[in-house]
Amino acid sequence: MTGLTAAVAVLGITAGLAGCGADAGSGTVTLKMVAADYGDSPANSTQKYWDELTADFEKQNPGIEVEVDVRSWSEVDAHVADLVEQGRAPDIAQIGAYADYAAQDRLYSADDLLSIAVQADFLPALSEAGELRRVQYGMPFASSTRLLFYNKELFAKAGISGAPQSWTELAADARKLKDAGVTYPFALPLGREEAPAETLMWLLSGGGGYTDNVGTYTLDSEQNIKTFDWLRDELVGEGLTGPTAPGKLDRQDAFDAFSRGEVGMLNGHPTLMQQAADQDVEYGMAPLPGVNGKAKATLGVADWMMGFKENGHKEEIGKFLDFVYEGKNVLEFSERYDILPVTSSASDAMAEDPQYRHLREFLEELPDSQLYPVGKTSWAQVSAAVKKDIGKAVASGGDPALVLQRLQNEAVAAESAE
Structure with a gap:
């Protein structure tokens, strides 16, 4: 549309902790995530969306906690880069580019993390844009046109x-x-x-x-x-x-x-x-x-979800991302922030539902849109x-x-x- 755009809190952890994705020490795995803010004011900050979503996920998955640090688009990519350079990579990042981290072998592949059903549901063009050397590392999270x-x-x-x-x-x-x-x-x-x-x-x-x-x-x-x-x-x-x-x-x-x-x-x-x-x-x-x-x-823009290897937790990251990409959650995020969905099932549902008619002009532009060269490291x-x-x-x-x-x-x- 792509650019794809966030609480200082959770990633400013002390040096005494084992890392951004460290276990809490009580048998509970705490996943650290950095995400971009799609809101236009504190009242509709994406922090609220992630707080609600993670609360639902934690109820269904005892033993896994997820802490999300939402940053503005003007700083989120640089913040993740700083964390990686410091050896404190988050478990999950939802930012604008993935390829440089994939080239450094810092990321799990989509095959490592996602169920087959979730992977198959991504819009094909976006899945391909998330590939480096024919392996998908970047998982599209939101898309838009202009x-x-x-x-x-x-x-x-x-x-x-x-x-x-x-x-x-x-x-x-x-x-x-x-x-x-x-x-x-x-x-x-x-x-x-x-x-x-x-x-x-x-x-x-x-x-x-x-x-x-x-x-x-x-x-x-x-x-x-x-x-x-x-x-x-x-x-x-x-x-x-x-x-x-x-x-x-x-x-x-x-x-x-x-x-x-x-x-x-x-x-x-x-x-x-x-x-x-x-x-x-x-x-x-x-x-x-x-x-x-x-x-x-x-312009077509896709923003990217990725899972970092640094702290382990492949299984826990995969469980959370499968939850993130459930149809109802994809549609909820798209509706809340007027963002185009990245899955075929959600796109079809949106195209058929009269309540989303205001997005149809953008959906119509998507097939002929051009994305950033995100596959380049x-x-x-x-x-x-x-x-x-x-x-x-x-x-x-x-x-x-x-x-x-x-x-x-x-x-x-x-x-x-x-």
Whole structure:
């Protein structure tokens, strides 16, 4: 949509303990898990979901306790990386990338952990994306695609009749919104939280991407440079992206501004629907615009569950993950956070149930969406570099070619070190 996005508490354990997944000393195994936050406020933090789920699991599985530390998407991947480097890997992590840990032989395979029924239920494309050298280590947990969201009231105020279908129309509409006094005509969140997602959406709509058809990094391709030249010159340089520099604007801050009625347009994923509705924002959705019409592909995001070997507990991790992927739990999470499910059974149920009709446009985009190159062990490093630097490409005086070339060099170096 991908990016896939968290209580300091449980992982800040003392050095005297045996490790993140240490036994409690009373015959009870305590699994430590780090997970990303899909909520937009403390009131609906994913911590509450995991607290409820683990309580149900522990009732059915005496002898296994699960402690979940939920972190924001802006820090969760780095937090897990720090724990691993310190020799304190969690038993389970639900984060944005798995391949580098799999390449280091730190992860159990899906075969090690999951029942055959659970494995078979994953959507095939997502299962394949979770493979390294044809072995699945990354278990998809949540997926989403992206659509263009627009504020209908602000559009009417600016005299705009419908969603733009091309970049030219998008820039023209953003100009009308600015002239009508809209704070953020087009919100462009290239801050650290989810810069890789916003970046890939624009690269795809410009005919490029992070890689070519055979998986070679192409960040500094001609198409990608043209895309960011256009963003710098036609949107940011024209003052159409609002008062916060794109490189400083995080995705959740942009969503919050949309929900306050301050944003005319932005690229969004399903969770924005409920957030906007809660604030009585009347919005519309449309496919992402491309250079000369609808973009040929949109971003698809899958976030990943993985089990670390460091503390053992293969059997206990497997029991818990089988529980996590039970149909009712997958649907409950998808419904609570407006996320697309990763299993065939839950996807079919959602497509057939009228209560989920608001997600159908996103479901329809999923087959033609493109995911991050998550099967590359270098992707975590490349993603971190994009988060750090891509905003500079559209800043005043920024040089997209230079920034993308630097990112390309980092990507090639990271891949050669695999």
